[in-house]
Amino acid sequence: MTKLIGALDQGTTSTRFVIFDDTGAIVTFHQIEFEQHYPHPGWVEHDPFELLDSCRLCIEHAVNKLIKLGYQVSDIEGIGITNQRETTIAWDKKTGQPLYPAIVWSDVRTQNTVDQLSKKSPKGVDALRSICGLPLTTYFSAIKLRWLLDHVPAVAQAREHDRLVFSTVDSWLIFHLTGGLENDGVFVTDVTNASRTMLMDIHSLSWSNESIRFFGFEGIELPQIKSSSCIYGHIKQGALTGFAIAGCLGDQQAALVGQKCFETGTAKNTYGTGCFMLFNLGDAIPPVLSHNGLLTTVAYQLGKDQRPVYALEGSVAVGGSSINWLRDNMHLISDHHQLNELAASVEDTGGVYFVTAFGGLFAPYWKVDARGTICGLTQYTTRAHLARATLEAACYQSKAVLDAMNKDSGTPLRALNVDGGMSNSDLCMQIQANLLGDGVLVTRPKMRETTALGSAIAAGLALGVWKDLNDLDKVNKEGETVFRSQLSAESTERLYSGWQKAVTRSLDWAEPVDEKLE
Incomplete structure (x- = not known):
């Protein structure tokens, strides 16, 4: 049975x-x-x-x-x-x-x-x-x-x-x-x-x-x-x-x-409320401590007599919650499906970048004074461009985390396993593959x-x-989808350079928080 x-x-x-x-x-x-x-x-x-x-x-x-x-x-x-x-x-x-x-x-x-x-x-x-x-x-x-x-x-x-x-x-x-x-x-x-x-x-x-x-x-x-x-x-x-x-x-x-990222050097990214990338470091003690803004954490211990396995982690504070913000606060969309339809209706963002730093930026930036910033608006900009820029924001930040992981681990990642709500979007996962480049496959289970x-x-x-x-071995293996980059290295670098410029515009906005209870 x-x-x-x-x-x-x-x-x-x-x-x-x-x-x-x-x-x-x-x-x-x-x-x-x-x-x-x-x-x-x-x-x-x-x-x-x-x-x-x-x-x-x-x-x-x-x-x-x-x-x-x-x-x-x-x-x-x-x-x-x-x-x-x-x-x-x-x-x-x-x-x-x-x-x-x-x-x-x-x-x-x-x-x-x-x-x-x-x-x-x-x-x-x-x-x-x-x-x-x-x-x-x-x-x-x-x-x-x-x-x-x-x-x-x-x-x-x-x-x-x-x-x-x-x-x-x-x-x-x-x-x-x-x-x-x-x-x-x-x-x-x-x-x-x-x-x-x-x-x-x-x-x-x-x-x-x-x-x-x-x-x-x-x-x-x-x-x-x-x-x-x-x-x-x-x-x-x-x-x-x-x-x-x-x-x-x-x-x-x-x-x-x-x-099932049980081998050293395998990684996953979960696109949920935030985005969280974990890279399996194996069970060596002491584990690698990051020099590039990442966290060292226990990945799992599957049995009291088993050695713990460690991971590098990079966290993006705002992932899917940015879509909720567009829906609930801005009323630009009615649901997540509409966001994907809008984003897919344009070929790019028209030069718009959305840094979704509502409560600061996590790894690898660790800038608590950053705040949400939309750059590059023109009279040409539409809801569709903002929708696409919202998807791209999570992908840009995930690329920044992966770059830091490659530096810390010394082992370039070849495949990124993805899950979470935003991973349901083929468009979002293709954007992610484009930004990661030819060397990395984005693999999504059914x-x-x-x-x-x-x-x-x-x-x-x-x-x-x-x-x-x-x-x-056979658990959740059937029907996986693999996304590969469709952009040249030059195009990827140009887009990512624009993102880095937008990040600098988001910094040093927050005033000190009044911690008094009311």
């Missing part, structure tokens, strides 16, 4: 529960969008309980759909979880209640906190890079927790009374799904999520006392760090009561696993829910659905 694996994918703008068979095909799924909160410019928040409720609802609806298809609930072997990563939750271990809304990974309110912390070390923003592989920036969880301690009295008071718990989204969900405060919920995280907090030593895979002292987090309760593929606990309520949670990966690492698939693979390996990585 076919074995099924569930994957709970808790993302930045929506949650989905996907049920796969053992070939990696989707049997059924359910997806729910949830509310985004923007209390001030540059601030992004979620309601932690709304995240949890969306997960429970998605599980219930997907299981009901499965039963209607003629399956039994018992056909499911267990589930994996994947989640938005650096999003930070502070909660009270006595009540289980959040002490403040979840601060989302893309939130940039903490720049003053970064500035203050960077003064504590002669290494500046690289104060902890040798330990955690990451620079001090608004992106990571520890910075957000430090801000909460400094600006939210309830968080500071919980710390004083030894009641403060620090959590990323995976830990929050697993704790509540496995019973919560009332029923001995399990408080754990996996190595990939822990590696994004700035608090884990990526060499020993344990919480770093030096990092904890640096941030002043002594006495705060942290989750137990576990492998990405193991049994974390069992669900305590709902349609999947008693089923094991057996895999957990941060969303971008899950996509790397879902794309089934592109690879983030969810990655967490399903992690769970399936722990539960024996697949024996080892070789057993995954």
Whole structure:
């Protein structure tokens, strides 16, 4: 009989529960969008309980759909979880209640906190890079927790009374799904999520006392760090009561696993809310530390006795969310399909460049003072040119990340595996192939829910659905599409030179953020 694996994918703008068979095909799924909160410019928040409720609802609806298809609930072997990563939750271990809304990974309110912390070390923003592989920036969880301690009295008071718990989204969900405060919920995280907090030593895979002292987090309760593929606990309520949670990966690492980038030198790019490129560095210790604005992170550890595999990562803060901006804020399009139609109706952007730096630029620029900028407007410019420039923005930034990866790794990439919402656009993927040039193939699988698939693979390996990585050879292999450059090297260089000029126009716009709560 076919074995099924569930994957709970808790993302930045929506949650989905996907049920796969053992070939990696989707049997059924359910997806729910949830509310985004923007209390001030540059601030992004979620309601932690709304995240949890969306997960429970998605599980219930997907299981009901499965039963209607003629399956039994018992056909499911267990589930994996994947989640938005650096999003930070502070909660009270006595009540289980959040002490403040979840601060989302893309939130940039903490720049003053970064500035203050960077003064504590002669290494500046690289104060902890040798330990955690990451620079001090608004992106990571520890910075957000430090801000909460400094600006939210309830968080500071919980710390004083030894009641403060620090959590990323995976830990929050697993704790509540496995019973919560009332029923001995399990408080754990996996190595990939822990590696994004700035608090884990990526060499020993344990919480770093030096990092904890640096941030002043002594006495705060942290989750137990576990492998990405193991049994974390069992669900305590709902349609999947008693089923094991057996895999957990941060969303971008899950996509790397879902794309089966298990060999050193393979890479993937996920075009979601943001764009995230990961390059497999292998299991050598110490891992490569970037000199070109990238991050060193744990890619996965598929079993408690397995060596961790590392990756270089480059992040583009605004990818698909720029399309939502055109739809919801500017009302230039009604949906994503219309954007593609408009973009395809013109051969180029008419000289327009759109630097989508709504909250600064991530790798390899790391310019928090950048802001969204549209350059090259003329009377000739139409909605179609803006639509195409929006697609091109993600592709230009992805090229900048890939160039940095080639420099750091010393191994030029030959193929880029792609997934995520924007990868559904043939036009966008052809633009990407054009910008990367003749040497790089852009390869897109037929089934592109690879983030969810990655967490399903992690769970399936722990539960024996697949024996080892070789057993995954035929998973999600049929029907892939390959895009090759259709531009000359000269044309590519000319276009990219224009992008670099546009980036310089976007810099030094932001004023210091007022961190006071209203």
